[in-house]
Structure formats: C-alpha cells, structure tokens
Amino acid sequence: MLDELSHQPPRNSRLPNQRWQIFPQKPELAAQLAAATGLSSVLAQVLIDRGIETPAQAEAYLNPDSLLLPSPLDEFPDLAMSVELLQEAITSQHKIAICGDYDADGMTSTALLIRALRWLGASVDYAIPSRMQEGYGINRRIVEEFHSDGVQLILTVDNGISAYDPVDRARQLGLKIIITDHHDIPEKLPPANAILNPKLIREDSPYRGVAGVGVAYILAITLAQKLDKTHGLIHPLRELMTLGTIADLAPLTGVNRRWVKLGLRQLPNSKLAGVQALIQVAGVSARGKGGENSHPPIKDSKTLKPEDIGFRLGPRINAVGRIGDPQIVIELLTTDDMGLALERAMQCEQINERRQQLCAQIEQEAIAYVENSDVDIQQERVLVVVQPNWHHGVIGIVASRLVERYGVPVFIGTFESEEHIRGSARSIPEFNIFEALQFCDDLLGKYGGHRAAGGFSMAAGNIEALRERLSKFAHKCLDPAHLKPLVQIDTLVNLHQINLDLYQQIDALQPCGIDNREPVFWTPNVRVVEQKPIGKGHIKVTLVQEADALTCQPPARIKAVAWRWGDYFPLPTRVDVAFQLKENNWNGNTTVELELAGVRLPESSGEESGRGGKILKSPNSSYSNSLTLTLLYPKAPAIQIVPEWVKVSNFNQLLSQLQGKVLIYGAGKPEIAADLTNCEIEYDRPRHICDAFILWTLPPSGSHLQWLLAIGKPRQIYLCDQVPLMPTATELKSHLQKYLKNSPDKPINLLQLSQQWWVAPCTVVAGLRELGYPCPDFPQTFSLAMELKRLHRWYVYPAQKLAQIKWA
Secondary structure (H helix, E strand, C coil), X not given: CCXXXXXCCCCCCXXXXXXXXXXXCCHHHHHHHHHHHCCCHHHHHHHHHCCCCCHHHHHHHHCHHHCCCCCHHHHCCCHHHHHHHHHXXXXXXXXXXXXXXXXXXXXXXXHHHHHHHHHCCCEEEEECCCCCCCCCCCCHHHHHHHHHCCEEEEEEECCCCCCHHHHHHHHHCXXXXXXXXXXXXXXXXXXCCEEECHHHCCCCCCCCCCXXXXXXXXXXXXXXXXXXCCCCCHHHHHHHHHHHHHHCCCCCCHHHHHHHHHHHHHHHHCCCHHHHHHHHHHCCCCEECXXXXXXXXXXXXXXXXXXXXXHHHHHHHHHHHHHCCCHHHHHHHHCCCHHHHHHHHHHHHHHHHHHHHHHHHHHHHHHHHHHHCCCCHHHHCCEEEEECCCCCCCHHHHHHHHHHHHCCCEEEEEECCCCEEEEEEECCCCCCHHHHHHHCHHHEEEEEECCCEEEEEEEHHHHHHHHHHHHHHHHHHCCHHHCCCEEEECEECCHHHCCHHHHHHHHCCCCCECCECCCCEEEEEEEEEEEEEECCCEEEEEEEECCECCCCECCEEEEEEECCCHHHCCCCCEEEEEXXXXXXXXXXXXXXXXXXXXXXXXXXXXXECCCCCEHHHCCCCCCCCCCCCCEECCCCCCCCCCCEEEECCCHXXXXXXXXXXXXXXXXCCCCCCHHHCCEEEEECCCCCCCCEEEEEECCCCHHHHHHHHHHHCCCEEEEEEECCCCCCHXXXXXXXXXXXXXXXXXXXXXXXXXXXXXXXXXXHHHHHHHCCCCCCCCCCCCCHHHHHHHHHHHHCCCHHHHHCCCCC
C-alpha cells in the first residue's frame, strides 16, 4: 500500500479514454417527486433520469408486481394454436422433440420446456446443434434425425425464426413444428404450424422484450393452465426463466422486470437440485435487505441480484455452451438427483475456469496486436482483429472487452482453416452491427445479429476488403467524439452522503440490467490516498473528499475497486470519479464501497491524460479553457396565467372561429390574408397580450416558450404538431464555425441563435463543446447527436404533456 505523503506514485501517462454524459439535473422536479413519494432526492433524480416523473410512475416502477398484465393469449396470435398442438400431442402420447441452442438462453429454454412437458405427461426429447461443426439453429440433419426417431412435433427454442429450409423440410416429412424465438423477423417467415416471437406482437406490449426463455415460459405456463396442472410448476420454471433472461442480457423492463424480481427472491431457496448445486459451487450467497431506516420498505429478507447471475451463475452456464457440451447444462437443470447435480455443477466450474483462461490469453494477444500495429483507431473508427488459433467460442467476450477498452466497434475473428474465418462483433451505441454486416454482404458468407452484436463468416482473402468497407461504414455514422467508451452518469453525490441507508434506497431499483442500468454517480476532485494492484489486473484504492467549510461537509474517506484497470496504475492523486455503490460483507461487517466506472482529471488540473499531452493544450478536450466565449442566456420570466392547451385538428376551421388578438408562431407557418379571419394576427413575437397562440411548431426550447407565454399571456394555446427542419450535427457545427469566424469577439445570444436554426440553447452549447469550447458556465450537456435526438422528442410533445409542465 502506498503512503499518501512520503511515497507518491510515479505519474502515469494513461487514464481511461472516456466520454462522460451527465444527465441534466432537475432539482425542483426531484424535490417534488421526493416529497410526494418519501424517496430521497438522490433516488428521485435517478428515477427522473429513467423517464419516471410522477408518483404513480414511481410506484409502478418500484413495485412491478402491482401492475395488471394482459393475457399472453391476447398478445401472441399463435399461442392458442401452439397450446392446442401440444395438448393434442400429450393426449395422444406423440413424441415431442425440442431443438435448443448452445447459449445460456437456449439451454435454459430447453431445460424449462423439458421440465414443463415431462411434468404435464409428455414424451419429450431434445437436441442442440454443435457450435463448432454446425453453428446456430435448427438444421436439416436434426430434422431428419427427429423424423427417424419417430418424433411427430418439433418445438424450437431461442432459434428457428430464420430457418426456412429446415422448417420446410420438417413439413415435407409430415412433422408439425412450433417455433419459439425472439430474434429479428426475416423477410420471409418459415412455414411452421405456429410461431411465437415477441417481435411479431405490438411494440408497446409488456411482453415485447422477453428473451427466448421468456417465450418458453409463457408457452409452458399457458399450457399448464389449460391442463389445470400449474401447482408446483410455476416456481421452478420462473427460476429457470430468471437465469436465462439475465444471462442473455434481455432488457429488464416490462414483464421481464416483474418476473425477474420474483425469480431473484425465489432462487436462494430454490428446490431445483441443479440451481442449488450451481449456487453452492459458485459461492453465491443471498443478501439480506432492508432495515429500520430503509425506504421504500423491502418485504423479502433475502434475494439474489442480477449481477449474481450475470457475473457468477450465468458465465458458468454460458461457458459450457461456448467450449463444452451443452448436455451438461441440460442435465444440471433437469435432474432432481443432488449428487448428479453437484457433479454437473463441478463440470461447469471447471469449464468456466478454462473459459476464463482462454479469454485472458486471447484478450492480451488482441491488445498486444492493437498496441504494436500501425492501426489508427481514430482514423479507421472501427477495430478489426483476426488471428489464428483463437477459440471462436469465446472471441465474442473478448470483443466486448476491447470495446470497453478502446471505445470503438470491434470485429474479431479467427481462422477455422487457411481459407475460412469465423468472427464475432460488438458495438457502441451509435453503430449498428447488423447494418454494418449488411453493408459488407458481398464480402461475407453467413452473418447475423442485431444492433449491439453479431456473428459472421468469410473467406480469408477478404480481410483487408472487410476492414476498408467497415471503416467506410463507420465514417457514415460515427463522429470522432463517439470514439471513446461512454460513461452515463445520473447525478453528483458527495462521499459523505454515501452510507448503508443510501445504498439500501438505491437497491430498491433492482433488478437492474439492460435498459434499466444501475445508477452511476460522480464526485469531483477527490484525493487518491492509497492504491495497490490486486488480483489479475485490478486496482484497490482509498479515496478522500476533503471538508468544505461553506457547506459544513466533513471530510469523507471510502474504499473503491477498479476492475481490469491494472494498465492505468498508478492513478493520479487528484481525480473526478464516476462509480456505482456496492455492498461489502467481511467478517460479519457490512460496508458500502465504490466500484469505479470512470475517472478523469479535475478541470483545474494540468496533469497529463490519455496518451500524453497537457489537458489545457488539447483543443477538443472537454476540459480545455484556452478557448473562451461569452454566452448570453437570460432567465425566462415566470408565467402568470396557466393556459389551456388544445391540439388542432382543422387549422382553417380554427381560424374561422377565433376572435381577438392571436399569435401565429413557428417554422414554416402559413401567412393568413386579413380578409380570411375575424381575429387580429401577429407573427412570431407577441407585441400585446393575446387571447390565443397558434403554435405551428413549438419554439426550439422550453425557455423560448416560457418567454412567449410570459409576454403574450394567452389563455388558450393551439398546437399544430408540425416539426421544423432541423440541421444535422455536421450542419450545425458548420453553422457555428461560420458564425464564430464572422463574429469572433461578439457575445453569443443563445436564444437568438436557437431561434435562427430551430435548435435549443443546450444543442448550440453541445455543438460548441464538440468544437473545443468548454462553455463552463452552462450546465452539462449530452453529445450533439444525443441533444438533437432529445430536441426531436421535444418537438413532438403532445398538448397533454405540455399542459403538465410547471412554467413558473
């Protein structure tokens, strides 16, 4: 351990190359939400960041079991047919066969339906294609083997939606087939007897985001209800659904959030031998929750967290599918023999250890390749790494780690032979992997995936052509500002605020995961007083935030861990930190520690960052203060009259009815001849108190609207729902550069510029910041691309939502 005074660490020239996005703070709304719900203001701000702004929304989010769900039979068009086919097969004792997949979702789906169908009296078998020899999904060999074995009904899980030829072959052989899948819908659906896929149901359905195991769960429970045999079945199936949903990184929203929350409560006391054995071997222990001072109250005494599955149980299941025999997991999750379960769990443990070794080895080799090559990631905007002798079952994991390290889309592959390459891809938010693969269609063999991840195969001779094509695609959708790992931050929390009570409040947001991320906080200008490497490439640190005489905050000291940050050791002695809160149980004591998500030098620091160079000398750095501007942004006056908001259905009819003074405002607004109306019309800026406003488009921001309302004092506002033509990010930055060139020393009136280009003041500031102007007196903004997306959402606000805004 390093002593903070006498043994200062040598200065490290590297820090994580990150971009921070801090959500806009809404202290007044947070205070209102906190007062209405009894939540802390910190938790209220976190909920606001997730679009939850009313007490009713907060109640539904924190207690998802209170929501009433529609019947799956009303949501999935083919569910009734699927149940009928299975009921007929069970009654007739026709043989049913399940075709699964070798990832965690596919294996848990297979195990779930095996358990359910056996419970319901079916004769059932299964098959999973070979990852190495056959690849993903049902194929003709499996179909024909099922037929030879006397199977009469095939049930796919987590696959099949794109398998037109194998499904067609099954129908030719007289087999009935039900497809359960959750992957994207192809142009031509396979000719199955029934298809269950959440991508085929309405977009706002709570079942829309279920994984393959979620579809299997819906089918199994609906069938059991039809046969009146649900007693004793729902709990074990829900546990398997929870394992598969989290391990597959399905969104923890909608029905997933409700079911997973229930499943996490059940898992510590699971009656499934395989789950007990897996928890025992992995060393996972349930956490006690709640306490006298916790809010909201938590009724369950012990539970698991998504991270226990995502980082402990799930990898042990997934590892088998990647480099082992999936039958091990199927037997683990379907046996009731504790001895066999422990044997299979130990096999999972051993295979996972091998998987960890392979990942570490390949990751280091990939990093060495990147660091020692002449590839310019900032120029290429995509990373393509292909090497021989890598196990293709784990290169997807390595791709994710390279994305985390370098902040660019990663395509990683290995030679299956001298002529053939097989690869995986992982992405960043602004880059669509599947569209990128489609852009390279003529260079690839098989490929598939979605926005965030994908897989592909190709001829070895096409490597360089693929690299050039992917770079070309990346230049279409990525700006240089995107090429850093993104850290999304909810709100500032000072270290003295962190305690078990705050942790327990934040813990009420569980289950957290995809599309419902764990809260991330930040604290500025803390001292790193102790730090040391631990484990395999991690850092353990002690942070101190000094006392503040103005706020009477005492000094605070807390421990933190930075996973896989060994390359950044030692950290500078003064940093801003972004982090999540984690519970640490040791020797019977429970404390809260930080898990670092990001670190950067404080704005006042001149220490080196990144690969070298002073921060103040970096023209595009978010910390640069060498480029200064004067921003004019006067505060809008309070609104004295609360208007009535009305959506316009017939503009001409409205004009014929209005009298008095009327303001018509907006981009592309029509000019009205005086003899066509009985009202006195003004345009764009009210010169008198008005009886009504007609907003052809909304003003560019809430501040603009507040100015108009304060001056015109209308009692009615008619909204025409038009959207102005806004500049792209590139066009806006070009406008700003020309403006600054023509008026280099002129103060920037943000309201005037916003009106000129129909963008919000924060959009202008985001553009200035990407041009290297820090605008330190203006609040935090998102990236320019994100601000433009937020602006578009503002322009389509409905009248009902605008009426709820408190303008005073």
